[in-house]
Amino acid sequence: MKKAITFTLNNEVIETEVDPKWTLLYLLREVLEMTGTKEGCGYGECGACTVIINGQAVDSCLYPVMEAEGRKITTIEGIMLKSGELDPIQQALVQNGAVQCGFCTPGMVMSAKALLDEKERPTEDDIKDSIAGNLCRCTGYVNIVDAIKSVAGGR
Amino acid sequence: MSSLTKVGQRIPKKDAPLKVTGAAIYIQDMKVPGMLYGKILYSKYAHAKILKIDTGKAEKLAGVRAVLTGADVPNNFKFGFLKDNPPLKTGKVLSARDEIAAVAAISAEIAEEALDLIEVEYEELPGIFDPLDAMKEGAPLIHEEFKSNVLKLPWKLVAGDVEEAKKASAYIAEDSFSTQWVTHCCLGTSGCIAAFDMNNNLTMYSNTQIPSLAQNDYLEALKTFGLKNKRVRIIQCVIGGGFGSKLDTYAYEYIAILLALKTRKPVKIVFSREEEFFATSPRQCTITKISQGCDKDGRLTFREMEMVLDNGAYVSWGATTPSVMMVPISSLYKVQNIKYVAKCVYTNNTYSQAMRGYGNPQATFAIESCLDQLAEKAGIDPLEIRRINANEPGEITPQNFRITSCGMKECIDEVANRLDWKGKRGKHNNRGVGMASLIHVGGAARVYKSDGCGTIIKMDDNGKVDVITGSSEIGQGSETIISQIVAEVLGINIDDINVINNDTDVCPWDVGAHASRTTFVAGNSALGAARKIKAQILEVAAKNLGEDPQSLDIKDGVVFSTKDKEKNIPLSKVLRKVHYSLGGRMLVAENFYDPPNENFDQNFRGNLSVSYAYGAHGVEVEVDKDTGQVKILNYIAAHDVGKAINPMLLEGQIYGGGLQGIGYALGERMIFEKGVLKNGNFLDYKMPTAKDVPPVQAVIVETDEQAGPFGAKGIGEPGLVPTAPAIANAIYDAVGVRIKDLPITPEKVLRALQEKGKIA
DSSP: OOEEEEEEEEEEEEEEEEOTTTTTIIIIIIIITTTOOOOSSSSSSSSSTTTETTEEETTTTTGGGGGGOOOOOOOOGOOOTTSSSSHHHHHHHHHHOOOOOOOHHHHHHHHHHHHHHHHHOOHHHHHHHHHHTTTOSSSTTHHHHHHHHHHTTTT | OOSSSTTOOOOOTTTHHHTTTTOOGGGGGOOTTEEEEEEEEEEEEEEEEEEEEEOOOHHTTTTTTEEEEEESSGOOOOOOTTEEEEOOOOSSOOSTOOOOEEEEEEEEHHHHHHHHHHHHEEEOOOOOOHHHHHHHHTTTOOGGSSSSBBOOOOOEEEOOOHHHHHHHOOOEEEEEEEEEBBOOSSSSOOOOEEEEOOOOOEEEEOOOOOOHHHHHHHHHHHTTTOOOTTEEEEEEOOSOOOOTTSOOOHHHHHHHHHHHHHSSOOOOEOOOHHHHHHSOOBOOOOEEEEEEOOTTSSSSEEEEEEEEEEESOOGGGGGGGGHHHHHHHHHHOOOOOEEEEEEEEEEEOOOOOOOTTTHHHHHHHHHHHHHHHHHHHHHHHHHHHHHHOOOOOBOOOOOOOBSSSSOOOHHHHHHHHHHHHHTTEEEESSSSEEEEEEEEEEEEOSSSSSOOOEEEEEEEEEEEEEESSSSSSSSSOHHHHHHHHHHHHHHHOGGGGEESBTTTTTOOOOEEEEEEEEIIIIHHHHHHHHHHHHHHHHHHHHHHHHHHHHGGGETTTTOOOOOOSEEEEEHHHHHHHHSSSOOOOOOOOEEEOOOSSOOOOSSSSOOSSSSEHHHHHHEEEEOOOTTTTTTEEEEEEEEEESSOSSHHHHHHHHHHHHHHHHHHTTTTOOOOTTEEOOOTTTOOOSSOOOOOOOOEEEEEOOOOOOTTGOOOOOOGGGGGGSSHHHHHHHHEEEEEESOBSSSOOHHHHHHHHHHTSSSS
């Protein structure tokens, strides 16, 4: 039995019917065809599916879709500026060579974005903590941490 | 060379904007109209007879379109390096990842449900999970038809006279070392979509690292299935990590092809994370006996190694890793007398494959750990013994490698200086320093008949450039490196270059993204093509400007006379001139670069690579004697790269490789019980996170390799080659215990400390 839910997705109100058994990730990827949010493991260990819900970075693969009701959800598709420019964290990841295969990148962007939205001046430990749940096999994380630092330091 | 404006610059990766916005399309994201979803049923046991498979209930489930078993595989088709692996098994299963049956359904959920309805009766057989057991006389045969569990791949290298050299040695160190199973952990799991057209030509949407070889494999499969003279097109999606895992073709791909043939619909198979762990092919574990000697001055006299590799149940390209192990064994440091024998052994474990470094990390772990043991016996500082024996330009090694550029000494010195080797070594205060060096192929590796790569460059009448290359972008940045090379030659901007690299219908042949070869081979190929098209451009422009082509050059998209800068013409206009004139022509150039390297002869000699990459890693550790924990305080990775085409991307390879190496050294291990993987998830398999990153410096040493594009050599794999022995050597310096079995877990460190009486 599908149920109706209403939530805000990337600043647009979404009213839709969902199967309560779905995860938020399933709704995003399979139903809404927003494939920017990735599934790397499906059990909350790799962070590739990270989205921001009411300001918090959350693994959407574990998030029951019914919990989205009334909440404000931002995905990777929703953070480019209105002008079409990249968000400063996206720009920093590009400029710092922090992207290789790129599969972890959307999740990495969202975790970093949540941190930078929350803290004006995060420490290196804050930065590492914020992406500790985002696995990356390519980069060794060095350029990713530098990229996040560059945004934090530049403001 | 100093006037370079694109090469040598820290230019962001061309595909990074696509990836940071989530717009890049991976196989996971692909849908094709009418597509079905395929799922695979794997064996319950590592070794068993299949008594009965009943697919009746699964076939009746609404939404199921096909169920296949081994009986449906035409003409006994088998794939793999020794053609010993059927995509769906009949009669017997030989490993716990053996494919028993497969389903195609209208949704992934229904396909999954159908798998549960397939009933299989097994008779479990005793398995062999240790290669040493498998080699024992009378051991049950994994593949009865081969009469032995030892693969008929005679890996043996002999140079000089090891026995004589032993007698002449002042010091000899010998020991045994072992390494574990580890896996690639690509964040994007394996997957494909197989689709046939009405004439049975196949299109594979794939994330292969070897499009041209995969194309060939699939053509062979189609032929065996009775489909002769068909075409295969491979379209690569954006690839979510490679590291060697996609250097072969796999059962799931043939299963997707068979399901697509049966259903006449496109079939997609994408691995779950669980499958990615247990059903892909990891780096094999090894058991190594090593003996090395030196004279009284520390000069190496011989190296003798015997290795046993757990091949697992089937043979892939991974069984050829001993060929690359030979690179450090014969040629890391100057040593004239060499003996190496390796046996790859069938067991009922998962089967092994290529992984970044291709055997080199396993061999280097033994060589470089044992070198420290030898240095201690000889009373020579480990740094000094490495300096004394370091490779040099102009050397010809016992395997007939011709060493061209070589920055090994510079790398060793960078490590020593940056670590404060003299200040920190030998304190035995729970802190210690260690180092290890590396050699790897740096100018491709001729393991296949051709080591080539083709490039086509065409210009359009807006002055924009399409570079069509055989090489694959697997995240390493080949697209950007090739663009930098072409932009440098043509005097245009990177943004005016579009790289097309993902479609065998369009792209030229290439042997694949392996052997750290892409910058070297695809770079040289693109360089040659760029020079050819530049000559055409200058010839046309010369006519228009009334100048000699030799006096023309291109900068910022404008052809100009080097004698008179007033005489110039934009590229776009040159192009329009040729397109819009009577008897017009296209501006297109092609170039196939196949490096002048050599296949090994039957004695495993030959100049495998046109040039060799060198490096040294140094590490300072602190060992907690209460917990056995090893903390890395400082990590230096110095690499001779010839020339850094893009230092930023290059450092990314070093950082990424280095952390994979740290994972290999300190934590990662696939745990099998009776052939069944017990830790196939990110909770239990300890892949490093951002919090595991130590302070690390990537040091680039440039040696200007004459055969490389703008002087460049390969860097894809070297970053993880010497990591484990550098750490093991540092631990020994810190607390006096040597861990010879990877990974170096706290438990092993504590046990070793107890055994040595260093702790109660």
